[in-house]
Amino acid sequence: MSRIGILKTYKIYIGGQFPRTESGRYYPLENKQGEVIANICLSSRKDFRNAVVAARGAFAGWSGRSAYNRSQILYRIAEMLEGRSAQFIEELILTGSTRAAAEKELHQAIDRLVYYAGWCDKYTQIFSSVNPVQSSHFNFSVPEPTGVVAVSAPQDSSLLGLVSVIAPILAGGNVCIVLAAEKKPLAAITFAEVLATSDLPGGVINILTGKTKEILPQMASHMDVNAVVWAGNSAEEIKQTQETGAVNVKRIFNWTKNDWTSAQAQNPYLIFDLQEIKTTWHPIENIGTSGAKY
Amino acid sequence: MPIKPKATKSVAKQTAKKTITKKATLDFVGGWSYAPSPESKDHIRLEKKYGHFINGEFVKPSAGKYMATHSPSTEEHLADVALGDAADVDKAVKAARKAYDTVWSKMPASERGKYLYRIARMIQERARELSVIESMDGGKSIRESRDIDIPIAAAHFFYYAGWADKLEYAFPNRTVTSVGVAGQIIPWNFPLLMAAWKIAPALACGNTVVLKPAETTPLTALKLAEIIRDCGLPPGVVNIVTGDGRAGAALVSHPDIDKIAFTGSTDVGKIIQKAIAGTNKKITLELGGKAANIIFEDAPIDQAVEGIINGIFFNQGHVCCAGSRLFVQEGIADKVIRKLKDRMETLVVGDPLDKNTDIGAINSREQLDKINHYLKLGVKEGAEMWQSSCAVPRKGNFCRPTIFLHASQSHRIVQEEIFGPVLAIQTFRTVEEVLEKANNTPYGLSAGVWTDKGSKIFNMTSRLRAGVVWANTYNKFDPTSPFGGYKESGFGREGGLHGLLPYVNLK
Numbered sequence: 001m002s003r004i005g006i007l008k009t010y011k012i013y014i015g016g017q018f019p020r021t022e023s024g025r026y027y028p029l030e031n032k033q034g035e036v037i038a039n040i041c042l043s044s045r046k047d048f049r050n051a052v053v054a055a056r057g058a059f060a061g062w063s064g065r066s067a068y069n070r071s072q073i074l075y076r077i078a079e080m081l082e083g084r085s086a087q088f089i090e091e092l093i094l095t096g097s098t099r100a101a102a103e104k105e106l107h108q109a110i111d112r113l114v115y116y117a118g119w120c121d122k123y124t125q126i127f128s129s130v131n132p133v134q135s136s137h138f139n140f141s142v143p144e145p146t147g148v149v150a151v152s153a154p155q156d157s158s159l160l161g162l163v164s165v166i167a168p169i170l171a172g173g174n175v176c177i178v179l180a181a182e183k184k185p186l187a188a189i190t191f192a193e194v195l196a197t198s199d200l201p202g203g204v205i206n207i208l209t210g211k212t213k214e215i216l217p218q219m220a221s222h223m224d225v226n227a228v229v230w231a232g233n234s235a236e237e238i239k240q241t242q243e244t245g246a247v248n249v250k251r252i253f254n255w256t257k258n259d260w261t262s263a264q265a266q267n268p269y270l271i272f273d274l275q276e277i278k279t280t281w282h283p284i285e286n287i288g289t290s291g292a293k294y
Numbered sequence: 295m296p297i298k299p300k301a302t303k304s305v306a307k308q309t310a311k312k313t314i315t316k317k318a319t320l321d322f323v324g325g326w327s328y329a330p331s332p333e334s335k336d337h338i339r340l341e342k343k344y345g346h347f348i349n350g351e352f353v354k355p356s357a358g359k360y361m362a363t364h365s366p367s368t369e370e371h372l373a374d375v376a377l378g379d380a381a382d383v384d385k386a387v388k389a390a391r392k393a394y395d396t397v398w399s400k401m402p403a404s405e406r407g408k409y410l411y412r413i414a415r416m417i418q419e420r421a422r423e424l425s426v427i428e429s430m431d432g433g434k435s436i437r438e439s440r441d442i443d444i445p446i447a448a449a450h451f452f453y454y455a456g457w458a459d460k461l462e463y464a465f466p467n468r469t470v471t472s473v474g475v476a477g478q479i480i481p482w483n484f485p486l487l488m489a490a491w492k493i494a495p496a497l498a499c500g501n502t503v504v505l506k507p508a509e510t511t512p513l514t515a516l517k518l519a520e521i522i523r524d525c526g527l528p529p530g531v532v533n534i535v536t537g538d539g540r541a542g543a544a545l546v547s548h549p550d551i552d553k554i555a556f557t558g559s560t561d562v563g564k565i566i567q568k569a570i571a572g573t574n575k576k577i578t579l580e581l582g583g584k585a586a587n588i589i590f591e592d593a594p595i596d597q598a599v600e601g602i603i604n605g606i607f608f609n610q611g612h613v614c615c616a617g618s619r620l621f622v623q624e625g626i627a628d629k630v631i632r633k634l635k636d637r638m639e640t641l642v643v644g645d646p647l648d649k650n651t652d653i654g655a656i657n658s659r660e661q662l663d664k665i666n667h668y669l670k671l672g673v674k675e676g677a678e679m680w681q682s683s684c685a686v687p688r689k690g691n692f693c694r695p696t697i698f699l700h701a702s703q704s705h706r707i708v709q710e711e712i713f714g715p716v717l718a719i720q721t722f723r724t725v726e727e728v729l730e731k732a733n734n735t736p737y738g739l740s741a742g743v744w745t746d747k748g749s750k751i752f753n754m755t756s757r758l759r760a761g762v763v764w765a766n767t768y769n770k771f772d773p774t775s776p777f778g779g780y781k782e783s784g785f786g787r788e789g790g791l792h793g794l795l796p797y798v799n800l801k
Contacts, residue, residue: 126466129791133772134449141776141792144756226781239572246567248736249560249579249782269468269800276780277792280755282765 010185012041012209013192015054016202021210022046029185032096040185043210045218048150048177051206052224055148055175058203063145063173067121074117074171077198081110081163084194091186092159108261109163115266116167123172123268127275130294136286138294143275145173146251147226150219152212152241154231157260158184162191164260165231166205168270174227177206179216185209212237220244220252227251227274231258328642328650333436335647338423340513344375346382346536347519349389350529356381361538363512366433367646367655367690375512378537380544383504386533387548390475390502393530398502399472401528403459410455410497412525413518417448417490420521424486424514429646431513432485433655433691434609436647446771447490450789453773454494457794461499464791468800472500473576474552476797477545479566480515481558482508482657483612483713489515491788492555493532494773499797501553504533506545510658512536543569551575555796557614560711560737560782578786578796580614580778582711583739586732587617587768588722588754591625593744597766599633602717605742605768607641607695610653611715612661614783615740617768619708620697620719621728627721631699638682638695645687653715656691665693665714672698672707677718703731711737725753733759738780742768761787 011018023044028036041047062070081088085106092102124143131139149169154161158181169176180188192207208215212232219228220241228250230238238254245252253273258265284293343360345352355376363372376382398406417424421444428439461470476496480488489505496503507515519534535541539562546554546566553576556566560581570577587605589598605617622630646654656662673679677698686692693715701708701718708718722728732741741760743751755763761779764770771777776792778784786796 129776131772131774131776131790133770133775135770135772137767137770139772139775141787141790146780235572242571243568246564246571249564249567249581249784251785267467276761276785277776277778277787278755278761278763278780279776279790280763280765281767281770281775282751283767 008038010038010040010189010209012043012047013189013195013205013207014047014051015057015206016196018192018196022050027211031094037094038186040209043179043208043215045214047208048215048218049222051177051208052148052222054203054206055177056224058201059147059175061201062175062204065173067124070171070173071117071120073199074113074120074167077194077200078110078113078117080194080198081106081113081191084190087190088159088187091190095158095184095186105157105160109160112160112163112266113167116171116271119268119271120171123271126268127272131279132294136284136293138282138284139279141277141279143172143272144278146274146276147174148224149174149176149227149229149274150222150225151176151178151229152216152219152232152237153178153181153188154256154260155181155183155233159187159191161231161260162188164258164265165229165255169229169274170205172271172274174274175204177208177219179212179219180207180209182210182212216241217244220250221247223248225250227253229253229255229274231255330645331649332645333426333429333647333649335426335430338426340373340427342373344373344512344516344536346376346378346386347516347523347532347534348382348386349533350523350527352519355379356385361509363431363510365430366510366657367687369690372431373513375516375536378506378535378541380540382535382537383541383544383548386504386535387475387477387550389530390504390533391550393528394475394502397528398531399500403461403500406497406500407455407458409525409527410451410458410494413521413527414448414451414455416521416525417444417451417518420517421445421448424517426647427517428486428514429654432482432511433646433657435651435654436649437651438609442771443484443487446773447487450487450490450773451494454498457495458498461794461798464794465798465800470499470798470800473797473799474501475550476501476503476553476555477548477551478503478505478555479542479545479558480505480507482511483609483614485511486514486518488557489518495788495793496555496797497531499794501797502531504535504545504551506535506537506542509538546570553577553796556580563784576796578778578788579784580786580788581739581782581784582737583614583616583779583783584619584709584711584735584737585615585617585740585742585760586619586621586758587742588621588728588732588744589623589626589630590743590745590747590750591623592746592750594746594766595626595630595633598744599630599637601742601744601766601768602634603637603641606717607653607715608769610656610693612657612713613769615762615769617740617742618712618717619732620717621722621732622719624721624723631719634697635680638697639684641682641684641695643684643686643692643694653695656693656714659691661713662691662693665712665716668707668710668712668714668716669696672701672705672716672718675705675707677701677705677707703734709735725750729754729757736782739778739783740764
């Protein structure tokens with residue numbers, strides 16, 4: 001008798017752990033042939049709130065890491081992704097890709113992580129300034145991470161799209177809660193397993209599966225979410241998110257126009273979107289007419 | 295004019311009386327009083343009635359309605375200005391669109407810049423007139439309008455003028471294009487300066503604008519309109535529509551506006567953000583604040599006291615980045631508060647046009663009522679109120695500089711923006727404690743830190759969640775220095791290289 005295989009329970013990722021949704025709900029995931037291939041967690045708003053708490057708790061630590069360390073961790077994620085290539089390709093095929101397309105998507109996703117790993121300790125230099133004020137002060141402006149970012153991931157590009165939106169957020173020192181593509185959640189769930197083994201502190205990235213219709217309004221209304229990155233498909237969705245998000249002056253970004261397979265879809269301006277500019281002033285001692293300046 | 299002496303503890307009460315001493319000997323201990331030194335008004339030119347500035351000329355409001363603007367200090371009627379409505383806004387937007395399409399977006403960038411230089415120069419030429427009108431219409435002291443508002447407004451135009459033909463250097467690896475027609479709504483606390491902050495970068499980047507000045511302070515914006523006209527700026531590039539919130543709402547919701555820039559309260563900012571949901575309008579918001587000003591035991595105390603004064607009493611406290619929450623480390627709290635009270639006793643409250651005046655008039659009756667409401671509330675909540683004993687003019691809207699001792703995080707005078715000369719004081723022991731308290735607010739516009747220890751400064755400035763952090767200084771502004779908030783204090787920056795971003799599209 002042949003061995004009975006072990007079926008995988010697909011779970012969500014909150015605070016570095018893999019719980020099931022607290023709601024106990026699920027939705028069946030079907031393949032192209034209409035066969036059920038997995039029961040996916042139908043995350044609730046309580047799951048989302050738990051994820052925000054985990055993310056907020058992780059923010060000081062992650063944003064306080066040295067840029068070099070963040071860079072190495074992003075690179076480590078790329079390494080782990082490369083090591084699990086076979087699994088990702090199989091799961092992308094399961095959710096409708098051809099093998100060739102799956103391989104291409106995976107390779108681009110890995111390269112994208114490496115691209116942003118390199119930006120971690122460089123974007124600050126691109127976007128900072130020392131400001132030549134008239135008075136005798138040293139004055140400089142630097143980007144700082146916005147904080148807790150809620151992400152509605154691209155629906156079509158379930159791995160590359162996901163990586164492309166997470167990486168710039170992460171590189172900039174933010175923490176996030178991501179809602180995976182509703183109909184193609186497998187890559188996101190497995191990506192959580194990659195994150196869990198990449199020295200990324202728990203809570204920095206939290207991944208939920210479920211329905212955009214349920215979770216997106218929670219993202220927009222939550223008072224401890226600083227920004228929403230939306231890469232979905234419906235104009236009504238983004239409109240409502242913008243409307244609701246005004247409740248605490250959220251920064252709301254529509255990244256949906258990006259073609260994630262193009263080289264244009266990776267750039268430091270996406271990191272910059274989730275940054276606040278802080279300007280610091282300090283007097284320069286100015287005795288007589290010595291007039292030191294920067 | 296005598297140099298203002300530092301009051302010492304023993305003379306605080308005498309100072310308050312402001313009586314001229316009859317002693318023949320020089321008195322270095324007692325309080326000094328000042329002979330009135332009003333700035334002359336005779337050289338200013340004000341029309342009795344102003345229309346909107348649309349398409350390069352002053353035009354009558356379409357509904358024929360006007361509103362009066364008064365001096366908040368003398369209550370004198372200064373002029374009537376047009377009360378704009380949706381039809382006026384529409385006319386202005388059409389003029390701006392036409393100017394954008396036919397002239398401004400096609401003009402060589404270096405030529406655009408030259409117009410901005412002209413405006414900067416003409417503001418400088420007419421600085422005195424503008425300062426006097428600013429103080430008459432808004433109530434701020436002439437010392438501040440003369441030394442801060444007007445010069446920085448001119449400097450802003452001068453700074454952004456130079457950017458006009460250099461934009462490709464600002465954003466690496468991107469092509470910069472203009473956005474289109476910008477709708478700009480500004481507050482009453484820095485009327486001309488805010489107009490400059492809005493108009494200068496917009497024009498430098500190739501946009502045209504429709505500006506709506508605040509209801510209570512339209513005059514310097516209208517004087518700026520004259521300057522713009524006299525500079526020969528092509529008609530329609532800058533349009534100014536005066537009025538109340540209705541004109542602002544019409545501007546926000548106008549379908550042909552590409553970008554909204556708003557400075558004002560967080561409540562209105564949220565309404566605007568909501569109103570433009572689902573449109574392609576770009577938006578920047580510069581909203582309220584409740585800044586922490588933090589004094590450590592190792593701070594230079596006399597300088598810190600000056601910083602506290604400047605932080606909260608600058609411009610009557612009508613400053614979104616005012617240091618309205620003071621945190622003093624426990625060991626020096628008594629000393630700092632004593633010195634602060636002494637210094638407050640020397641502040642002169644009164645005629646905005648008098649060069650001795652430190653604190654002018656509260657901008658409007660409505661605002662004074664709001665401040666007084668908070669004063670009552672603070673007492674009711676259990677904080678201890680202390681006010682300087684200075685004389686206050688009977689007529690006009692005035693408020694004594696006020697501090698609240700024993701305030702706590704849960705008090706509304708600590709949580710909410712008062713926008714007046716009112717300081718809530720708390721004490722703290724550790725760095726962690728004060729960071730937690732300072733950051734525990736929905737706002738994040740600015741903060742202040744006072745300590746002589748360099749490493750502590752950087753620890754604090756990097757961990758305070760605010761867009762502008764002043765270390766061992768406060769309330770400094772410069773055209774090259776980006777300004778704007780975190781969290782509910784808004785988004786986007788004004789000033790500096792970063793201030794270009796709201797007015798460009800990057801490809």
